[in-house]
Amino acid sequence: MFDIGFSELFIVAIVALMVLGPERLPRAARFTGLWVRRARAQWYSVKSELERELADDELKRSLVRTRDELRDLGAELQNQGRELHDDLRREGQGIEKSVRHAEKSVKDAVAPVTRAATTAAAPALAQEPAEKDNGAIADEAVAQSASAEVEAPNQPAAEPVADAGPPDPRP
Template sequence: MFDFGFSELIVIAVVMLIVVGPERLPKVARTAGHLLGRLQRYVTDVKSDIQREMQLEDLKKLQQQVEQQARELESSVRSQMNSVEADLGKTAAEVQSSVAIAANESSAAAPVAVEQATTVPLAPAGGASETAALPANPAPVDGASAEPSPQLELGLGPAPSPGQTAEKV
């Protein structure tokens, strides 16, 4: 802004020496130096305040953008979660209906299957083929619990003993 050369500064110093005088010139120069230092610090502080305000404004804009993106992400995750839950609900309903249909079909065929599964052919020593009916729920042996085996829970029928074979249903 101000362009002072060395020769111009010499002219200003000579004028100051003549106007102020040699006795008060050092005091005036020191006071002028202090005032210029304060002015420079004030200008630096104003610049840094303006820069801080600009950075604060930029940070607020960035924070708003991040919040908006977080809201968008949350809404997209929720919508996808809702669609997955709906698909899962449909699948669960289909599985339940197919299980209900299978249960109805198996309950209609269960008496025949139980009757066929409990009839086990025995091979007598003479070679004649005979069948013996086994009870549907045998009594526990030696204090064992009468809980159904996993095969019974799955509806696969009782497990054949090693010397016996069950007829296929």
């Protein structure tokens, strides 16, 4: 600590013995030892407090770094969530448009058949009793047109699928 060798310490002890004498030397040595112990204790206390402060400071920096990383990850996650939401909305709009187009195609394909069935059913309905109201007449015309088999244009007929049944358990 002070870089004092044995020979230097020996010279200090001889000078102290001559100055203080043999009667006061033990008491002076105890007093000096007490102050050296107090100085060391104080030094270790300051040293440990400084180390704790440095550790706390490092911990604070680590927490700030972690908080910033979490904030960045949260922002990135929100951006990805928005992108996913937008993609799903676009896909939903595309599907909705396809459904509307298919619905329009079906209505366009069924409309001539419905008109023909209604026209064909009109003379037959005129002969029935006049007590039927217009709603019943329309329902009957729709039922007759639904009974007619309609095939969509430019679409091949679906072939029936043979049922394979359960697998044979025998090897």
